[in-house]
Amino acid sequence: MMDLIETERIxxxxxxxSENLKCEGEVASYIPELANVDQDNFGVSLTTTEGETVSLGDDKFKISIQSISKVIDLIMALEDVGAEKVFSKVGTEPTEYKFNSLIPIEEKVVNPFLNAGAITTSSLISGSDVINKFNRVMKKVSELSNGDEVTFLEEVYKSEMRTTDRNRSIAYYLKSIGIIEGNAEEILDLYVRGCSIGLNVRQLSTIGAVLANGGRSLDNKVQLVEKEVVKTTLALMATCGMYEESGKYLIEVGFPSKSGVGGAILGIIPGKCGVCTYSPRLDESGNSIRGKKVLAEISKTLDLNIFI
Structure with missing residues (x-):
């Protein structure tokens, strides 16, 4: 068990x-609603696999999880249609290209954490229509965050739908070459709804702890995510979760993580804990600058690097 007093001190x-970095980087203003946040916000939370949490800063602020939703999309696609179907459409390799790039799309999308990959995994989530599918996503997120209230940030959703021309072009291109099936607009809508889920760092670190616990609830009573699905998801987070920076980040921080342009980074240390930082100023890759610094430091100090 982790010493919570020492963890809080660290x-x-x-x-x-990391205070010297608080003014570096820019918020994701290409989604207008994300530009309205306090750029100096910062929060961090760590939740152990025993269910104990330490959180500091803006730990109740509902963050637009943005690309962290890609983790949920992948989990649900794997559970709904199986790995063979998912990986017939989406690959498993890192890429040097930006998260919203069209370049890596050929017979399949390079990995599920590019926008094209997440639009594809969203297309594989089961349900009768967009609302039914999204309700299933919200239920899954609620279960993984210990039953806490999950918020749909409708203004973020509307703002993103008005400005998502590039993602719309990706969706229609995927449809045109047969990677996604069904209505491209509805699939895009589901994807953007997932990005517009609002969670705080405490909820996100709890999700991380569940995945660190092999997909079992933190009271060890319920298997919330199949263990094989967790294994696949964490492997892809480690290699692809921080976009074209994933290799460098893995060397410096040393555990599976997934960032979102809302400013959060979710990290998972198998068998130990989940950790989440929030700072909305981003680097050119779309990763939180201050968040990366904090995660690197606590990884070193708390000995969380999975490779040593």
Whole structure:
């Protein structure tokens, strides 16, 4: 078990040591509603596989999870249609290209954490219509975050739908070459709805802890995600979760993570804990600058690197 008093001390120190970065980077203003957040917000939360949580800063602020939703999309697609079907359409390799790139799309999308990959996995989620499918997504997120209230950030959704021309072009291109089946507009709508889910760092670190616990609830009573699905998801988070920075990040931080342009980074340390940081100023790859710094420091100080 982790010493929570010592963990809190280390988190406070990591926050202090990252203050010089609080004004570096820019928020994701290409989604207008995301530009309205306080750019100096910062929160961090760590939840152990025993269900104990330490959180500091803006830990109740509902963050637009954006691309962290790709983790949920992948989990649900794997559970709904199986790995063979998913990976007939989406690959498993890292890429040097940006998260919203069209370049890597040929017979299949390079990996599920590009926008094209997540639009594809969204197309594989079962349900009678968009609302039914999204209700299933919200239910899954609620289960993984210990039954806490999950918020749909409708203004973020509307803002993103008005400005998502590039993702719309990706969806229609995927449809044209047969990677996605069904209505491209409805699939895009589901994908954007997932990006517009609002969670705080405590909820996100709880989701991370469940995945760190092999997909079992933190009271160990319920298998919320199949163990094989967890294994696949964490492997892809490790290699692809931080976009074209994934290799460098894995060297510096050393555990599976997934970022979102809302400013959150979710990290998972198998068998130990989930951790989430929130700072909305991003680097050119779309990853939180201050969040990366804090995660690197606590990884080193708390000995969380999975490779040593």
């Amino acid at each position: 988190l406070k120190l990591a926050i202090k040591n």
